[in-house]
Amino acid sequence: MSAIESAESAVAGAVxxxxxxxxxxxxxxxxxxxxxxxxxxxxxxAEALEASLTEVPDAILMAPELGVIDPPTLAALLRANPRTQRTRRVLLGPLPEEAAAFDDSFEPASGEGTLADWLVSRMATETRPEAGWGPPESPSEVEGQLSQIALTDLLELFHANRRTGRVELTRPGGGGREEFGTVWLRDGQPLEAKVGPVDGEKALFRLLTWSQGQFAFSPEEVVVVPRIQTPLRGLLMEAMRQFDEWERQRSELPPLEARVNLRVSRDELPNVVQPITQEVLLLLDLYSRVRDVVDHCGHPDYQVLRTLQALVDRGLVELLRDPYGSTKPELGVAVLGHEESSRLEAWLREGERQHRGKLVVAAASPEVLGDFLNVATSLPGARLSGEIDGGAAVVWERLTPLGSLTLEGDLEIELWHLPIDDGYQSVWSLVSWGALGALLVSRRGAGVSALEPLCEALLAAGTVRLFHLSLVAEKDAAETDADKRAGAEVLGLDGTQAVTLPIDTQPELERELNALIHRLVP
Known part of the structure; x- marks a missing residue:
């Protein structure tokens, strides 16, 4: 028997x-x-993923073009599943240019002879580790990142293969907390969904908007009460319609974190109103925050927000501005590009920080901290912590999380407030250690001296990069220009990178915030 024939009889397996x-x-x-x-x-x-999970192959050979679930996504799903993580992944040609960064997810078929000869030789000369074979340690059958495969595509895949079980979803929330959602399927049809206090179709439509986080599908018998009756295709079409409506109207709708009150007595309300308006008005007796009214109303989110805005326009309801400015419209600040996201992810991984970084914020006064939070809440992906419900004056005296900022995929930056009071001097450098940066915030030319002891201590420790953020309102800008003409010096902080944020002028503010976020990447 030849060497190749001997190898074939010993190692030929399932492909x-x-x-x-x-x-x-x-x-x-x-x-x-x-x-x-x-x-x-x-x-x-999609068919390859289903076939791999039904009967685990020794190797999977992939053409570069595979439809919705492309080779990089398929490879990520196979690696994330304990049953298939040892399956060899072989690419049969070059990936498209936009996916070329994922080449290292595969074994390129190379060497002399045919592909079959190469595969026989490869499997004959390498011993496959036993880990990962047999039943998975986790009950999850399919796991992965929502940034790699959207929930819409997952549901269509499970529907095509008539799967029954539970899809668990998680994504980063504010203050280091996570949000959780669940979708239950029977024969591929969603029966129920839940996220926070919301369930049914309303919950499913929210989950379909998640673009980052993790998912895990577990096959199991489903015993939930079926609150979703609409076929999947109708659900996906309605979700798309609601998302389009939301995108079209979002700049005109009340922010979720705003507080809301009736401006008139019940006797002054109109007698004939639409059912949704009647429900919203009843909920205003129970809840004082827009998010709570939206959560507890049975109608779609954008319709509830549109109804609230109509009541505001008619003078029946008022929105109350939080001290940290959550009623401002979202700023058009870009997320990081692929190269910067990769650098940031590598830096976080090197420091064993997983996908979560940290920014330290110190403000010269409670008023300055309030102005900073007012800007921060307008950033896309920003979520404030419940710790700041007491207002900036209370937070300014505490070492406490302020919230988080989701940048790209599952990359998240936590914001921590560091008090400038001398009583916290012993922990200044300790809290700042390992942070992306420390943001020292003041009004331009005012309050700088209050930040100097902290700045000097952090410079001496050498544990973090320092950024001096000067917040400039229109009034401040006029005063500063007058000072310059008079020859007065505009104070800064030595050893810091200076950043000016014109908080009353949105285009300039967006430009400066974009520059700051990109400068924070190591």
Missing amino acids: LLADPALESRREIGEALTERGFSVRYADDG
Whole structure:
């Protein structure tokens, strides 16, 4: 018996060939079969994923183009699942240019001879680790990142294969907390969904907007009360319609964190109103925050917000501005690009910080902290902690989390407030250690001296990069220009990177915030 024949008899195993091109699939399949491999076929990435989970192959060969679930996404899903993490992933050609960064997820088929010869040699000369084979340690059958495969695509995949079980979802929330959601399926049809206090179709529509976080599907018998009756295709179409309405109207709708009150007595309210208006008015007797009214109303989120805004326009309801400014519209600040996100992720991983970084914030006064929070709440992906409900004056005296900022995928930056009071001097450098930076915030030319002891201590410790944020309102800008003409010196902090934020002028503020976020990346 030849060496190759001996190797074939010893190592030929199960191969899954994912290739939509029938001719190349036939040629490769026949060659592998002649070498003693058992070959199964898949037309696209979704079919390949289902086939891999049904019967784990020794190797999966992937064409570069596989439809919605492309090779990088398929490889990530296989690596994340304990049953399939040891399956060899072989790419049969170069990836498209936009996915080329994922080349290291595969073993490139190379060397002399045919693909079948290479595969026989590869499997004969390498011993496969036993870890990862057999039943998974976790009950989850499919796990992955929502940034790699959207919940919409997952539901369509499970629907096509008539799967029954539970999809668990998590994503970063404010103050280091996480948000959780669940979708229950029977034969691929959603029966119930839940996120926070919301359930049914309303919860499912919210979950379909999540673009970052993790998912895990567990096959199991479903015993929940079916609150969702609409077929999946109708659900996805309605979710898309609601999302489009939200995007179109979001700048005109009340922010979720705003407080809301009736401005008139019940006797002054109109007698004939729409059902949704009647429900909203009743909920205003129970809740004083927009988010709570939206959560407890049975109508779609954007309709509830539109109804609230109509009541505000008619003078029946008033929105109350929080001291940290959550009623400001969201600023158009860009997320990080792929290269910067990769650098930040590598820096976090090197420091064993997982996907979560930290920014330290110190303000010269409670009023300055309030202005900073007013800006921070307008950033896309920003969530404030419940710790600051007492207002900036209370927070300014505490070492406490302020909230978080989601940048790209599951990358999250926590914001921590560091008091400038001397009583906290012993922990200044300790709290700042390992942070992306320390933001020392003052009004331009005012209150700088209050930050100097902290600045000097952090410079001496050398544990963090320092940024001096000067907040400038229109009134401050006029005064500063007058000081310059008079020859007065505008004070700064030595050893810091100076950043000026014109808080009353949105285009300039967006530009400066963009620059600051990009400068924070190591």
